[in-house]
Amino acid sequence: MCGVVGVLSPGQQAAPIAALGLFALQHRGQESAGIAVSDGDQLMVYKDLGLVAQVLDERRLPSLRGEMAIAHCRYSTTGSTLWENAQPAFRLGPQRAVAVGHNGNLVNTRHLLELLPGRRGRLAGSTDTELLTALLAQEPGDDLVAALLTLLPRVSGAYALVLMDDAHVIGVRDPNGFRPLCLGRLDAGWVLALETPALDIVGAHYVRDVEPGEMVAIDASGLRSHHFAEPSPKLCLFEFVYFSRPDTNLYGQSVHAARQRMGEELARQAPVHADMVMPVPESGIPAAQGFARASGIPYGDGVVKNRYIGRTFIAPTPETRAAGVRLKLNPIRENIAGKRLVVVDDSIVRGTTQLTLTRMLREAGAAEVHLRVTSPPYRWPCFYGMDTGRRPELLAADLQVGEVREYLGVDSLAYLELDRLVAATGSNAESFCTACLSGEYPVPVPDADTKLALEEETVRAPAAAAPEANVRIEP
Numbered sequence: 029m030c031g032v033v034g035v036l037s038p039g040q041q042a043a044p045i046a047a048l049g050l051f052a053l054q055h056r057g058q059e060s061a062g063i064a065v066s067d068g069d070q071l072m073v074y075k076d077l078g079l080v081a082q083v084l085d086e087r088r089l090p091s092l093r094g095e096m097a098i099a100h101c102r103y104s105t106t107g108s109t110l111w112e113n114a115q116p117a118f119r120l121g122p123q124r125a126v127a128v129g130h131n132g133n134l135v136n137t138r139h140l141l142e143l144l145p146g147r148r149g150r151l152a153g154s155t156d157t158e159l160l161t162a163l164l165a166q167e168p169g170d171d172l173v174a175a176l177l178t179l180l181p182r183v184s185g186a187y188a189l190v191l192m193d194d195a196h197v198i199g200v201r202d203p204n205g206f207r208p209l210c211l212g213r214l215d216a217g218w219v220l221a222l223e224t225p226a227l228d229i230v231g232a233h234y235v236r237d238v239e240p241g242e243m244v245a246i247d248a249s250g251l252r253s254h255h256f257a258e259p260s261p262k263l264c265l266f267e268f269v270y271f272s273r274p275d276t277n278l279y280g281q282s283v284h285a286a287r288q289r290m291g292e293e294l295a296r297q298a299p300v301h302a303d304m305v306m307p308v309p310e311s312g313i314p315a316a317q318g319f320a321r322a323s324g325i326p327y328g329d330g331v332v333k334n335r336y337i338g339r340t341f342i343a344p345t346p347e348t349r350a351a352g353v354r355l356k357l358n359p360i361r362e363n364i365a366g367k368r369l370v371v372v373d374d375s376i377v378r379g380t381t382q383l384t385l386t387r388m389l390r391e392a393g394a395a396e397v398h399l400r401v402t403s404p405p406y407r408w409p410c411f412y413g414m415d416t417g418r419r420p421e422l423l424a425a426d427l428q429v430g431e432v433r434e435y436l437g438v439d440s441l442a443y444l445e446l447d448r449l450v451a452a453t454g455s456n457a458e459s460f461c462t463a464c465l466s467g468e469y470p471v472p473v474p475d476a477d478t479k480l481a482l483e484e485e486t487v488r489a490p491a492a493a494a495p496e497a498n499v500r501i502e503p
Contacts, residue, residue: 029103029271029413030115030131031056032209034190034197034220035096035230036246042097042217047084049219049226050099054080055273056131056222057101060114064127066194067094071125075100075114095217096197098190100129104155104415112153116192119152121165126172126193128164130157131207131222132186132413135473140183156185164191172196173245173254180243180256184471186264186412188238190220197246203257204470205240206264206412206461208278218246223276234277262461262470264412268453269403270311270374271414281454284314289452290402290444291318291372298442299323300370300398304363306330308373308385315402316372323370330364330371330389331357353384365393371438375403377416379423379436386437399438404446404465405429411473412461 031053035042043065050061061083062075074092076083080101100115116127134140134156144151144162151158160183167175172193186206191198199220201209212219212232219232227234238244241257264271267278274284291314305325307316310333320327334356369389376382382399389397405424409416419425424432433441446465450457463469 029056029415030129030222031101031226032129032131032188032190032220032222033097033099033226034129034192034199034246035098035214035217036197037095037214037217038248039216040095041093042095043084043089043092045214045219045230046097046099047080047089049221049230050080050084050101052226052229052273053101053222056271057103059104060102060111061100062114062116062129063092063097063099064116064118064129064192065092065094066096066192068096068194070094071118071127071192071194073116073118073127075111075116077111077114096192098127098129098192098197100190110153113155113158115155115157116190117153117155117157117161119158119161119165121162123166123168123175124164124172124193126161126164126191128157128161129190130160131188131209132202133411134160134183134185134187135411135471136184143182160187172198173243173252176200176243177254177256186471188222195247199238199244199246201238201240201242203241204260204262204461206262208263208267208272208276209238211235211238211244218251220244220246223272225273225275228275260470261459263459264410264414265449265453265460265462266375266403266410266414266464269449274311274314279453279455279459286453287311287314287374287402288318288321289454290449291315291320292322293318293448293452294372294400294402294442294444295319295322297445297448298400298440300400300440302368302370302396302398304328304330304367305370305372306363308357308371308381309333311374312372312402315374316370319370319372319400325370328363329360330369331359331385333357353381354388357381357385357388359388359392361392364389366395368396368398369394370398370400372400372402374401375406376401376423376432376436376443377406378421379432382436382438390437396439397437398440399433399436399442401441401443403449404443405432406464408464408467410464411469412463412471414464416464 033049035046061080064073169175188207188209189200212227240259243254305320307313
């Protein structure tokens, strides 16, 4: 889920550009933010817990000087929410100093840990990104590009990376391309970003996507492309369903238009007699618009979203998740009372949002609540970059649709069929990972939750012990 940006901007400071791009990706990570910059001599990393605006404010950015930068906002899938686990991760090793921002999740961390000499007590944090950074810092090779070409074939899982040493800004995408990464052109430089709106906001022209299994290295001499693995595209289908901004383009398709088509397909698949179609904001809005257009049922707003509340599905307990839903969503009673409602949402993971929302709509006087979901039942955990917990925590894991309907207390429930969902994206089924919906994992995964695996295997060392004269980390 994390957001990543990389910038090389000859003749101007890169940090403000990278920070601006990161604002466009705030929806992908709300736990911490950080930036690494280089002026060709000194590599500086600044990171902290909090939102982008809290960490990279106007007081901090002027001190982050250099024509190269990478930036990151975090949503944790490996490691706890600690300062040490904020990114960019940094390492000063025997071969090089390197900073890394990572979106995704590695699935062979225990194997990679064996490659790190004296591994216990050698990691500053407890994330797969910290481990990858430590390995890169020790990997032999003339430069960071050579080290990556040697190390990446040993890495398994999902990764869209931005990396930096004192001479390069690098973007890397895993051979399956589970997570997106795109390349943009500035007047006199380059930008790497996870989603295309980040390019729009910084004034960069979209050039192309970084291909699965490709590394793009940018330095003073220009841009070079290296293919380190045979591509087998498997973009996460939930990038279309939920993760990405609606103004993003994936596989050459508008996410907003695809979500509207999902709603239209759902209206054709599961029609219902009702008075109003309402979305669960934000990702449910385009789909509800499509459902209303295809069904002829008027579209309306049934709830108001508090935009200053973060994601609730990653809260630690059902009670806190339910409280978070009530903080985030509040019903518009005059639009609801006495009406038969079609409620359109993107997915049901644990069911907390839908259960609490249904109760709120009933309390506001809704006559009927018909839930329509623009993805199939979410039955298997994701190991490639989404923290959905263990399978027993997933509502639909062992329940039939009728049992889910009864649990949620809705009058009817329909999930969009997988083939209709894929058709709505405008791409072919072979180009997507559908593991959370089908149980078919493109890359072998561990048989247990790996979120805290590295905390169990390592002892954290003080992050301030590594830097030397040409490197600074600011707490």
